[in-house]
Amino acid sequence: MPRDISVRRKKIKLRQAIGHAERTKISAQTSPADSGKMSNFPFSEQKIAKNVFLREFKDSVDPEELIWHQDREDREVRVVKSDGWKLQRDNELPVTLQEGHSYHIRSYEFHRVLKGTGPLVIKIVKEKARI
Numbered sequence: 001m002p003r004d005i006s007v008r009r010k011k012i013k014l015r016q017a018i019g020h021a022e023r024t025k026i027s028a029q030t031s032p033a034d035s036g037k038m039s040n041f042p043f044s045e046q047k048i049a050k051n052v053f054l055r056e057f058k059d060s061v062d063p064e065e066l067i068w069h070q071d072r073e074d075r076e077v078r079v080v081k082s083d084g085w086k087l088q089r090d091n092e093l094p095v096t097l098q099e100g101h102s103y104h105i106r107s108y109e110f111h112r113v114l115k116g117t118g119p120l121v122i123k124i125v126k127e128k129a130r131i
Contacts, residue, residue, distance in 0.1 A: 042057060042061045042062070042065035042066060043055050043056060043057045043058075043061075044056050044058075048123075051125060051126045051127070052123065052124070052125050052126075053123070053124045053126070054080070054121065054122075054123055054124075055121070055122050055123075055124055056119055056120070056121045056122075057085075057113065057115075057119060057120040057121075058119055059117070059118050059119050061115065063114070063115045066112055066113050066114065066115060067112060068090070068110050068111070068112045069110070069111070069112065070107075070108045070109065070110055070111075071105065071107060071108070071109075071126075072107055072108070073107050073126045073127055073128065074104070074105065074106055074107050074126075074127040074128070075104070075105045075124050075125065075126055075127065076102055076103075076104055076124070076125040076127065077102065077103045077104075077105060077122050077123070077124050078100075078101070078102045078122065078123040078124075078125075079097045079098060079099050079100065079101055079102075079103075079120075079121075079122055080099065080121040080122060080123055081099060081118075081119060081120065081121035082096075082097040082098070082099055082116060082120050082121075082122075083116050083117045083118045084096065084116030084117050085097045085113055085114065085115065085116035085120040086113065086114040086116065087103055087111060087112075087113055087114075088111065088112050088113075088114060089105075089109060089110070089111045090109065090110035090111065094114050097113075097116075097120070097122075
């Protein structure tokens with residue numbers, strides 16, 4: 001079953017005092033569809049319906065793998081399970097991901113998750129890409 005996940009990675013310098021990320025270098029887009037496997041990503045994912053995915057970040061994930069990235073399409077992210085995990089958008093302070101809450105992430109918006117305690121489980125609805 002082909003998987004259609006694509007991201008853009010960027011390396012950043014983090015200024016802890018104000019929570020601001022500066023871009024230092026942006027690498028090329030990567031996609032598991034190109035490699036045929038998900039091994040480059042710090043999560044496991046199951047397709048549960050058309051454009052709907054269940055994604056899990058294990059408690060054992062290395063926080064260094066939780067990188068700033070962009071997605072090609074808008075996404076609605078519903079938190080199924082989270083204990084202290086956070087979402088950080090570019091030029092914003094992190095917000096705690098609340099179980100049962102949904103978060104909208106625009107296409108090509110830089111963002112990342114910050115590790116909490118235990119696993120993070122999210123349901124992602126991928127919307128049509130904006131051109």
